[in-house]
Amino acid sequence: MKTILKLIFVSLVLLVFAACKNETTTENGTSGERSSANDVQSKNQGQAFIEDDGSQPNVLQIALGSPDHTTLVAAVQAAGLENALVNAGPLMVFAPTNAAFEALPAGTVEDLLKPENKEKLAYILKNHVTPGNYSKDFLKKFKKVGQASGEDAVVEVNGDDVYVGGAKILASVPAGNGIVHVVDHIIFPAN
Numbered sequence: 557m558k559t560i561l562k563l564i565f566v567s568l569v570l571l572v573f574a575a576c577k578n579e580t581t582t583e584n585g586t587s588g589e590r591s592s593a594n595d596v597q598s599k600n601q602g603q604a605f606i607e608d609d610g611s612q613p614n615v616l617q618i619a620l621g622s623p624d625h626t627t628l629v630a631a632v633q634a635a636g637l638e639n640a641l642v643n644a645g646p647l648m649v650f651a652p653t654n655a656a657f658e659a660l661p662a663g664t665v666e667d668l669l670k671p672e673n674k675e676k677l678a679y680i681l682k683n684h685v686t687p688g689n690y691s692k693d694f695l696k697k698f699k700k701v702g703q704a705s706g707e708d709a710v711v712e713v714n715g716d717d718v719y720v721g722g723a724k725i726l727a728s729v730p731a732g733n734g735i736v737h738v739v740d741h742i743i744f745p746a747n
Contacts, residue, residue, distance in 0.1 A: 612732035615649045616641035619736065627657040627665060634669045635678040640704075645733035646689035648701070650709075650720055652742050660742065679705055683721070683745045689734045692718050692725050707745050 616638055619625045628651055632638060641649065657665050668677045682705040695701070695718050700708040709721030718725045721743035729736045 612730070614642045614733045615645075615647055615731045615736050618729050618731050619649075619651055622651075624653045624655075624738070625651055627654045628652055630669065631657075631665075631677060631681060634671075635674055635681050637678060637681055641685075643733065646687065647731075647734035648686040648688050648690060649731075649734065649736050650684045650686075650723060650725075650739045650743055651736050652684065652723065652739050653726070656723070656739065656741050679745060680742070683707060683709070683743050684739075691735070692728050692737065695720070695725075703743075703745075705745050709743055 613621065616632070619629050619632070619641075632641065641647065667673060668680070683703045685704040686701045686709075687704075688701070690698075695711055696713045698711040700710050701720060702708055703721075712719040712722075720737070720739065721741075723739035723741035723743050725737045726740055727738040729738070
């Protein structure tokens with residue numbers, strides 16, 4: 557009986573190893589890695605692409621899950637900033653809605669998403685990120701906040717409304733690595 561159990565165990569181990577093997581054999585008998593899996597892996601590297609269902613979503617995951625921020629997500633991806641938005645933080649992200657991008661002059665978003673404008677796009681997006689984790693009410697105490705772009709954005713208060721760099725905070729969503737403040741305008745750098 558023990559011999560049969562050992563044989564079954566060895567067979568199962570071999571089956572598992574065979575199923576996990578990530579090589580294919582070409583026509584000439586050489587082995588090589590699967591190209592499609594390798595291509596995806598080389599594109600999606602870094603901590604932004606680690607899946608974790610147990611933690612509170614980070615600022616990037618919140619944007620990815622929001623139907624109102626698809627343009628912002630496309631811009632973050634075009635600028636290659638995914639990994640920056642999953643850092644431990646804390647980060648305060650002022651996330652413009654799709655409507656904020658649509659309010660720009662025709663062709664602006666399309667132009668910024670071009671590969672040759674990657675640096676310019678990244679600079680604009682970094683103007684929407686600030687170190688810290690401050691609620692809308694706490695931001696009322698500030699006169700300005702320093703952005704990841706190196707510039708400062710003016711904080712203005714009008715009644716219960718808070719504006720950062722001219723963009724009104726519409727809502728706030730706590731994140732695992734900070735907070736996402738949904739805003740109604742793009743915060744352009746002064747330069």
